[in-house]
Amino acid sequence: MPDSKPTIVLVHGAWADASSWNAVITPLQAEGYTVLAPPNELRSLDGDAAYIASFLAQRTSGPVVLVGHSYGGAVITNAGLGGGDVRALVYIDAFIPDEGETVVGLLAGTGATLDVPDPTTVLDVAGYPGAPEGAAEAFLKPDTVHNAFAQDLPEADRWLIVATQRPASFVANVTPSGTPAWKTIPSWAVLGTEDRVIPIALQRRMAERAGATVTEVDASHVSMVSHPDVTIDAIRAAAASVG
Template sequence: MKPTIVLVHGAWADASSWNAVATALREQGFSVLTPPNLLRGLSHDASYLASFVAQRTSGPVVLVGHSYGGFVITNAATAGDVRALVYVDAFIPDEGETVFQILGGSGSALAVPDPTTVLDIAGYPGAPEGDAEAFLKHDTVFDSFAQDLPEADRWLILEGQRPITLSANQTPSGAPGWRDRPSWAVVGTEDRVIPPDVQRKMAERAGATISEVAGSHVSMVSHPQATIDAILAAAAG
């Protein structure tokens, strides 16, 4: 029985970031789901994904996470019958780690003394005290997030980005699902958000099967075949 492939987007993205990957997998006979990642906080986001997987899938599942989506799949892996995890330009956190902690001092384009030089911060209704949403500035999208996409596609990312809360980046990860399941990691060697050496260290720690692609932080958009190949390998067990 072929596993269901569940593709989880990261911050400043949505399900459309998986379009090329989802289409190719569907054409090969896989059931594919691309749920929304709520980007409201790790416990909330992981609980939502776990509930989604439990209710919307039957049989084996391969969870795939991009960027912050790596945090979410790591913490939702006990849902349903998750057989494998695939990380694409993603965080692969260990227990207790946060986004800010992993990126601090890494050379990431987001790890700067004044975050407002790369992010626009805005309040949102019902936010806990001190929380806010973060949007990528124009130059951050064009130069660091999706620099290898055509200009028209970079504009679409900028205009349609889904913000992540500051609190989501500060929440410690729980027990990692990769300890009990095989994992794969696609490392974008031109990634300026999660530097490739950081991705490799996390992937090696998790015992992941690592592949590399000369792509930006959104390599599944610019070079989808690398992601497709990793998912097929994970699905084959």
């Protein structure tokens, strides 16, 4: 593949895995991009960001466009300065935290589906071996997937998400974010206007604060699945800026 093109690294969010990028990966590969979609461990923001930074340092050479969906946005915000030659950030229906902010704190008072007094009304909670004290894994309830997470996907695809979701530890969502890469690296953002996980008003506020080039799409929290062309266009624009 041509050396002139940056490497595209795609970081998935909570309740997903790298397959959530499938509709984005194939077209970008066809255009000659090297595309990598590492696992996001979803255990702690510090640890997840350190893993992605290490992946960038060891698995990429040359300029990188680093892309994050949902919680993956918080991860790339913290990993972008830690490894590899990251030249552009792309946020897809994502958290774009500033230093000291947490995912839970950003959602507070927004009316988001997950901003509820009792999380077990929208999540199923389970322990896992080796978990830090007080940590647990959260799975989306089927109703949450169907009505708030991926409501614009066909029913069969929503049931696939229910079956294959990768759970997130509560710890990841309460860890304060570190120095944000977006303060020194140009960013792009795709905002789903029908997102019920990260409401559009919060997405707009974070994207504006980051100085991101913004595209809005009439889509749920998984716009890269329901409208992959919009995500691909944003990645192309970010890659073009790298030169």
